[in-house]
Amino acid sequence: MSKNKDRNFYYLVVDLEATCSEDGAVPRHEMEIIEIGAVMLNRSTWQIDSEFQQFIKPVRNPHLTEFCIELTTIKQEDVEKAPIFPEAMINFQHWLSEFANYIFCSWGEYDRKQFIQDCEFHGVIYPFNSEHINIKKQFSEYLGVSKGYGMAGALSKLGIVLKGTHHRGIDDARNIASIFKHIKTSNK
Incomplete structure (x- = not known):
């Protein structure tokens, strides 16, 4: 592990995509x-x-x-050749181990709750400490409003162009990081 990564403090910005349906065929739980x-x-x-x-x-x-394929652009072939959750978590935790100091952040509470649900279902230890930053909530506080914005709406409100494909985890994580950077570094 590099000394640079040890000294720095990070915000781990996560965005998850999950199985879904518009007709209730895939229940939330x-x-x-x-x-x-x-x-x-x-x-x-x-x-x-x-x-x-x-x-x-x-x-x-x-x-x-x-519905899920259209929303996320994730194809059946993408998930067919992917590891199941416990194996994917080994890969994720290996990547996380390179960073000594980070706080788990996401847009809203969904991602945190989905991680907890999948960890419980698969018998995998939840990888984060109890600290979690809800960037969606911080964005509303930054604006001084009670309204909760979606990520795309927040980008638009800030005049930041959405990059990549909306509802793709990696692209949304990058966009959420842009929002967080803006609210933490701007003087309004």
Whole structure:
């Protein structure tokens, strides 16, 4: 591990994509992570120092719905050749181990709750400490409003162009990091 990574403090910005349907065919309590997108945002430089992206093969609902494929652009082939959740978590934790000091952040509470749900289902230890930053909530506080914005709406409100594909974990993680950087470094 490099000394640089030890000295720096990071915000781990995560965005998950999961199995889903618009008709209730995939109930909320049976949704499974199919993509982990994560970036390490350096608190000193406000630059992304590292990225992680992993597709995951679902086991409860192994066939993605047309709605899920359209929403995420993740194809059945992407998840078919991916590892199942416990194996994917080994890869994720290996990447995380390169960073000594980070706080788990996400847009809202969904990602944290989905990690907890999948860890419990698969018997995997939850990889984060109890600290979690809800960037969606911080964005509303930054604006001084009670309204909760979606990520794309927040980018638009700030005049930041959405980069990549919305509802793809790695692209959304990058975009969320841009929002967080803006609210933490701007003078309004």
